[in-house]
Amino acid sequence: MDTSTLCPLTEAEILAAVAAQRDEAVAFLQELVRAPSLLGHEASAQALMKRRFEALGLDVRELVIDEAKLREHPGYSPSLVSYDGRRNVIGVHEPRPAKAGGADDASAVRGRSLILNGHIDVVPVGAERLWTSPPFEPRIDGDRLYGRGANDMKGGIVAYTMALRALQRLGVEPAARVTLQSVIEEECTGNGALACLLAGYTADAAIIPEPFDELLSAQLGVMWLTLDVYGVPVHAAVAQTGIGAIEFAQHLVAELRKLEAKWNEPQHRHAMYCRHDHPINFNLGRIEGGEWSSSVSTHCRADLRLGFYPGVKPAEVRAEVEALIRQAHAAHPAHAGVEVEISYHGFQAEGLVVDLQQPALQALMQAHHDITGQPAATRAATATTDLRFFHLYGQIPSTCYGPRGANIHGVDEWVSIDSMQQVTAVLALFMARWCGVQRAG
Ligand SMILES: [Zn+2]
Incomplete structure (x- = not known):
């Protein structure tokens, strides 16, 4: 026409x-x-x-x-x-x-x-x-x-x-x-x-x-995920004998950051993003946890946003992230008694x-x-x-x-x-x- x-x-x-x-x-x-x-x-x-x-x-x-x-x-x-x-x-x-x-x-x-x-x-x-x-x-x-x-x-x-x-x-x-x-x-x-x-x-x-x-x-694809971490609570006076949920959540987020860094490496990039400064961002958007200053925290919730490349299915991202969290949990020297739950609310966007x-x-x-x-x-x-x-x-x-x-x-x-x-x-x-x-x- x-x-x-x-x-x-x-x-x-x-x-x-x-x-x-x-x-x-x-x-x-x-x-x-x-x-x-x-x-x-x-x-x-x-x-x-x-x-x-x-x-x-x-x-x-x-x-x-x-x-x-x-x-x-x-x-x-x-x-x-x-x-x-x-x-x-x-x-x-x-x-x-x-x-x-x-x-x-x-x-x-x-x-x-x-x-x-x-x-x-x-x-x-x-x-x-x-x-x-x-x-x-x-x-x-x-x-x-x-x-x-x-x-x-x-x-x-x-x-x-x-x-x-x-x-x-x-x-x-x-x-x-x-x-x-x-x-x-x-x-x-x-x-x-x-x-x-x-x-x-x-x-x-x-x-x-x-x-x-x-x-x-x-x-990009975008995924929201929530980590719920349950620690091993004790009095703050003997904090070294427990595991704070907040500290353990920080450990998991630090491990996730390694995946973010990997996906930003030139050899892991999608061609459309080869010239970008830092295309993949894992954002710790919200964190909530603990009770007060004199207790080791029992619970911490962290809400994250993960970016990922076109062509990757959200289910593949979930599988990779869950495997990473399981490994990071097991690798922590004081992981015994700590529970971690992963859930998804919001974006599961390809x-x-x-x-x-x-x-x-x-x-x-x-x-x-x-x-x-x-x-x-x-x-x-x-x-x-x-x-x-x-x-x-x-x-x-x-x-x-x-x-x-x-x-x-x-x-x-x-x-x-x-x-x-x-x-x-x-x-x-x-x-x-x-x-x-x-x-x-
Ligand atoms: Zn808009």
Whole structure:
């Protein structure tokens, strides 16, 4: 299909439409940042998304997540909190049916369908005293909008929503089905995006405006695992006769670090990660244990996040890690009486490599070039995203591409408003070319 015949819009028209709605886009982002959509608390932000999608004239659906239906899927990750009252919000644009014999009318030409997906959940804010201003009170400083979730990835959600709005402003609408998804739990399981896939949402292409202004060429696998260590408790006065659970957990983590170092060695790397500084990270994200200062600790829980390369199955990682923990336990000189349990909650996410030669992704790169005047860059991410559901399990040509910013998962997270506007224009142009356009009904 020659998409140029489907899109009569020029780059300049799209840029002008996006520029004209800049204040609206910023206000929308501020409103979204103010809705603190931490794990389990996504409802107020999702209510905003529902209203936005309705305002675009979309057919809006709320998708309840039925965990029983996800459990047998290879992309499922064990949940952390109940799904009661927590929903994905989906807005569907359906083009008007083609007119018979209307060959001279662009509306007679059917384009290709598209999913634009974003996650509404944000990661914990951490110690608020480290933030320059409160994380859920958006603050603008020049081009930067600060706040938890501003970059990861409410700026991206604003970009795809305002991209469709820009086309409407120009009096047109996509000539193919466009599905906007605002999903929960990208940051810990991906079960929100998985639920959409299993509910039958598919398309000829999918884009996730995650905070990379480059196209994602690969992403790592990510696994969360929990170690529960039970020590040999005694009075602190004779601590040398017992084994503290905290100290033993530290020993196990130190042994795991050796595996992390091994996977980062050049000969163990995946080709997509040969130039990275340190692609594989084992993060000790949370540790909890002990009773008080004068007792040797009886219990310690350590929550870790392990990265691993594309092509490795989560089950293989679990087998390797469990064997390592068993060995490390047995090798400790004072292991007698110490118990170690391993469990999995959250990500059991496989990695992937994207074929950027696919027509949809070439078209996205072309749109980036035509809007920005620069060739699109690509990056192999050292994290995971919901892309795996589209790519690995939906067989949908897909990538991530979104606004630039910094400090995601850290403090003083910010997104560049100019970048968000630029991504909005790129997505609008891509959507117009990929889906084709018809005069708004
Ligand atoms: Zn994200």
